[in-house]
Amino acid sequence: MAPVFASADDYDFPAVLGPGRTLVIGSTTDIEIIRPVIEAFQSAYPTVAVRYREETTRVLYAQAEEACRQGAVRDDVVLSSAMDLQVKLVNDGCAVTLSRPGLNALPDYAQWRSQLFGLTYEPSVIVYNRTLISPREAPRDHFDLLDLLRDPERFRGRIGTYDIESSGLGYLFATLDDQRSSTWGRLIEGMGRNDVRLYCCTSEILDGVAEGRLLLGYNVLGSYAFARARENPDLAVVVPSDYALVLSRAAFVPADAANKADAAAFLEFTQTQAGRRILNEQALLFSPLDGREHMFREAGIEDAESRSIRPVALRPALMAGLDTMKRRLFLKQWRDSLGIGAD
Incomplete structure (x- = not known):
């Protein structure tokens, strides 16, 4: 009904x-x-x-x-x-x-x-517009993404991710990336150089990529991305091969x-x-x-066994990033790297 x-x-x-x-x-x-x-x-x-x-x-x-x-x-x-x-x-x-x-x-x-x-079992993914980024140059892991970010003339203002100050999901993904990867610091610095666009919600990032206003979206919730890709063949979804965080709603x-x-x-x-x-x-x-x-x-994906999939465990350790002082310091690092203002 x-x-x-x-x-x-x-x-x-x-x-x-x-x-x-x-x-x-x-x-x-x-x-x-x-x-x-x-x-x-x-x-x-x-x-x-x-x-x-x-x-x-x-x-x-x-x-x-x-x-x-x-x-x-x-x-x-x-x-x-x-x-x-x-x-x-x-x-x-x-x-x-x-x-x-x-x-x-x-x-x-x-x-x-x-x-x-x-x-649920939902990966964080990279999305891109197939008409603007060819499959040959599309990022397959976080290191490929770093390489793309070295071309600021092409990507300036055309990369989207969550505004971690307003998005609880975005903040969670960011803190986990910081804890579990060696690329996080370089990624946010690269995004800062490329004048990254920040959004509250997954749908806004997907809209931007699908419409061509954005070339690429980072750390997007995979469930929504897969659903949108079924409707729009121009939208490509990448589960990074080096590692992918998996969220459970x-x-x-x-x-x-x-x-x-x-x-x-x-x-x-x-x-x-x-x-x-x-x-x-x-x-x-x-x-x-x-x-x-x-x-x-x-x-x-056909080589599933070779992929590093990292489900996020429901444990008290997740609360570490909610500590007021730790959150303030993390957001300061975020703002400084993106060049978006003082604490």
């Missing part, structure tokens, strides 16, 4: 056999990406209506933190790509413990405390949720055979259980 639009960023999916119970999901996932998952869930649970609230990572975190602190009822599920912020909320006691076979089966890196669950059920039973059922449904089929083949969010090969197939 088609959703009823409740407000600019809220979407109501009436129960198939209504009226019934309502499940409220607060999420950062674009509605068009998550829609098939919700509709498949409602086919399995036809008496459950779903209200889907779409927010940015930082707004959703602020709302969930306030609801937790005040003991208020807001969302039944909190689902976000900002894994570090989700870990902090769970660490602060904002989630209930769940014991469901489908969730317990998740890989160790994709669950924490039986309270926080990584439901993290979800929990708040301690004060009004509908904990259906919330737990929704999380578990995503990892059932029916749920995984939607994640792997339609939504292109991929499942941590069996999405790896589907992701490689979508990317057109």
Whole structure:
């Protein structure tokens, strides 16, 4: 059943056999990406209506933190790509413990405390416009990208990435790149020389590349990039061969949720055979259980075994970058390298 639009960023999916119970999901996932998952869930649970609230990572975190602190009822599920912020909320006691076979089966890196669950398997990728960059010169890894950045006349103002000061996902990817690669410092310096364009959201970067305003986008969320590439053959997606960070969209059920039973059922449904089929083949969010090969197939990669894929674990270590002083110093390094102003 088609959703009823409740407000600019809220979407109501009436129960198939209504009226019934309502499940409220607060999420950062674009509605068009998550829609098939919700509709498949409602086919399995036809008496459950779903209200889907779409927010940015930082707004959703602020709302969930306030609801937790005040003991208020807001969302039944909190689902976000900002894994570090989700870990902090769970660490602060904002989630209930769940014991469901489908969730317990998740890989160790994709669950924490039986309270926080990584439901997806999404690589950070490079995207480029095939009509403006030939396959021969397209970057295949981070070192190739560094080489391209040595041509500022061509790329000045035509590379896009996240504004890590406003994007929780962008900040997470940046801090992990800094920790886990030898190229991060040189990359942001090269981007600074090329007058990189900064964006809050994945869709804005993809729009820029697809329309030719940008030649290339860096550290873009792969699920959205693959979906857009299916629609636009000019958009090419590269999973870097030297290493690729893999994000798991993290979800929990708040301690004060009004509908904990259906919330737990929704999380578990995503990892059932029916749920995984939607994640792997339609939504292109991929499942941590069996999405790896589907992701490689979508990317057109044949030498999968030689690739360095680095899933990000849901662990307290993710909170290190949220420390106020560390964040301030990291953002100063970012601004200085890009030449975008003082702290």
